[in-house]
Amino acid sequence: MKLDRRGVLKALTAIPVVGALIAVLSPFFRFLKPNDKPWGIFTITPDLPQGGAQVVGKVSQLAKPWDSFYFTYVQRFVQYTPEGQEASNVPGVAIRLPKKVRFVNSEGYVGFDGETDIVLFSRICPHLGCIYNYVSDWHEVSAGYGGFRPPGFEQHALMACPCHFSIYDPEYPDNPGNVISGPAPRGARYFRFEIHGDDIVVTGAEVGAIAQCAPGGAASPREA
Amino acid sequence: MEAVLANLREWFQDRKQRLDLWDETQTARQDNPLYILGGLVWLSWMIVIVSGIVLMLWYIPTTTGAYRSIEHITYDIPFGWVVRGLHKYGGDMLITCITLRIYRMYFAGEYKKPGELTWMILFASLVLAMISGVTGYTLEWNQRAFWAAKVILTVPTYYDDIPLIGNLGLGHAIAYIFLGGPALGQGTLTRFYSIHFGISIVLAIVAETFFYRTRRRRLNVSAFAIVLVLVFLAFVSFINLPDLGQWANNNRTPLPVLSDWYFLALYQVVKYMPPLWAGVAPALLIGYGMLVPFLDRTKETLPTRRPFFFVVGLLAVIYWIGFSALIMLNIAVISRDPPYIWGITVVVLFAAFLWELAYRRRQARRGAASAPAPAGASRPAPRPAAS
Ligand code: FES
Numbered sequence: 001m002k003l004d005r006r007g008v009l010k011a012l013t014a015i016p017v018v019g020a021l022i023a024v025l026s027p028f029f030r031f032l033k034p035n036d037k038p039w040g041i042f043t044i045t046p047d048l049p050q051g052g053a054q055v056v057g058k059v060s061q062l063a064k065p066w067d068s069f070y071f072t073y074v075q076r077f078v079q080y081t082p083e084g085q086e087a088s089n090v091p092g093v094a095i096r097l098p099k100k101v102r103f104v105n106s107e108g109y110v111g112f113d114g115e116t117d118i119v120l121f122s123r124i125c126p127h128l129g130c131i132y133n134y135v136s137d138w139h140e141v142s143a144g145y146g147g148f149r150p151p152g153f154e155q156h157a158l159m160a161c162p163c164h165f166s167i168y169d170p171e172y173p174d175n176p177g178n179v180i181s182g183p184a185p186r187g188a189r190y191f192r193f194e195i196h197g198d199d200i201v202v203t204g205a206e207v208g209a210i211a212q213c214a215p216g217g218a219a220s221p222r223e224a
Numbered sequence: 225m226e227a228v229l230a231n232l233r234e235w236f237q238d239r240k241q242r243l244d245l246w247d248e249t250q251t252a253r254q255d256n257p258l259y260i261l262g263g264l265v266w267l268s269w270m271i272v273i274v275s276g277i278v279l280m281l282w283y284i285p286t287t288t289g290a291y292r293s294i295e296h297i298t299y300d301i302p303f304g305w306v307v308r309g310l311h312k313y314g315g316d317m318l319i320t321c322i323t324l325r326i327y328r329m330y331f332a333g334e335y336k337k338p339g340e341l342t343w344m345i346l347f348a349s350l351v352l353a354m355i356s357g358v359t360g361y362t363l364e365w366n367q368r369a370f371w372a373a374k375v376i377l378t379v380p381t382y383y384d385d386i387p388l389i390g391n392l393g394l395g396h397a398i399a400y401i402f403l404g405g406p407a408l409g410q411g412t413l414t415r416f417y418s419i420h421f422g423i424s425i426v427l428a429i430v431a432e433t434f435f436y437r438t439r440r441r442r443l444n445v446s447a448f449a450i451v452l453v454l455v456f457l458a459f460v461s462f463i464n465l466p467d468l469g470q471w472a473n474n475n476r477t478p479l480p481v482l483s484d485w486y487f488l489a490l491y492q493v494v495k496y497m498p499p500l501w502a503g504v505a506p507a508l509l510i511g512y513g514m515l516v517p518f519l520d521r522t523k524e525t526l527p528t529r530r531p532f533f534f535v536v537g538l539l540a541v542i543y544w545i546g547f548s549a550l551i552m553l554n555i556a557v558i559s560r561d562p563p564y565i566w567g568i569t570v571v572v573l574f575a576a577f578l579w580e581l582a583y584r585r586r587q588a589r590r591g592a593a594s595a596p597a598p599a600g601a602s603r604p605a606p607r608p609a610a611s
Contacts, residue, residue, distance in 0.1 A: 162479035
């Protein structure tokens, strides 16, 4: 390869041409991702959904340690739909722990101010987005989720994902919901919540995962 | 610069001349059934396209209508089952034939000069066929499809975690583009429908242009073989029509959840790897596949005369079968298995490397013993052996 003057000059003229081409074409990416501002495609600002406060359940549903219930928290994204936004579901699980913990994870997300023995996790697996289950008997985790056997202090209810067998411990010391086995890179995501009387009120959810489609979007009339 | 470009163009022209995608006339060994694979690839592709277009007459691409419409096609519409069966099993046959042909080309060394371009196109078509596969089975909107799509489309979000580059939001943007929205839903189904159809149609136009300009035969296979394939596919559809499974439920991931058969091994690997790796490893695998003609530069085509690349190929086959078996048996102790797998891989590759060295040393010694042979007068590349 010979780099003579002509070659260099040619290469130099190519730069503005390519640059102009990119500049002209880049707004068209918005055809694929219309919720971005004209020059905002591929910028760091994530699409942040709005949730607001929603009552998801009652404290009295969680009378004994390891009692739990599933719920759904609905968020809205700005979208080019007739309503100007699109709803998405974040399935969650509420669990009563045997003892009080600080509900703060190692990413620094604060789920609850002060100590609590009720914890709320997003059931969207932080690995690749399946919905994990709350399994009240850890033997079932060993039997059905790839043969993981928790060490003694973790032989209680666990959360386990059917897809690639990530297993989470809701009571993990100093980082409730941390992953204890499997490929997930982090612990379960949190909901931020408050307790008003008997109501459990979710006010936000940790961002990052891809949510589920809107209610009714994939409605399943023949649930198993 | 100019010279490089001219060289490249010449290389490309030459390889294009010898392109051997479907008719297999360049390596013709008509006595060997492995050498009708090219024709079978084209045949199954056409079966898939035609049956697909017929299915489009009745398919409804909505989250609420898709599942029902396929049920309708299968059970109500006369001969709907055979069209759907041909589409499904034709697709499976397409991927099987491409895979077998890739392995044949690999072990017979057919990717070497002048087969580089043929190999690269074939390899790329495997990737595209697999993409068609994912986008296609998502159209059924059943549990398996829904969760496979969710998992696959979450993988790109990890590109935002690549160290040193920093978070550019690119990964999430890619995910959004394929999801057609912030979440897996109607937008995803529509976009997958478009991709599924688009890949085949665009490629079919390109292929037709190729036939028109080179006057190659499309289907270098006897009429008897064609009928045999069609009857076989229809028969398989009759005795074992693929099960629709359960309607997608966005609140419950089934346990265990499996993917289509050609993704099973990859699926098992994803269990063992950190997710960013799982996103990068397939890309590396594709990169290796595309570049192997330029990595393996000897003229040798016999497997035993290029031990290292032979062992790599063999390992790929064994892992593919092994991982598929593991996932079907639902075995994956993530805390136990990966070190073993890594260990085996490293040891085998190292042994292959030693074998290669020993082989080369022996060759060199033999070469030195048999007098100074003039360079370039080494024996001509042998015909590929039937393996
Ligand atoms: S999605 Fe849950 S472990 Fe992979």
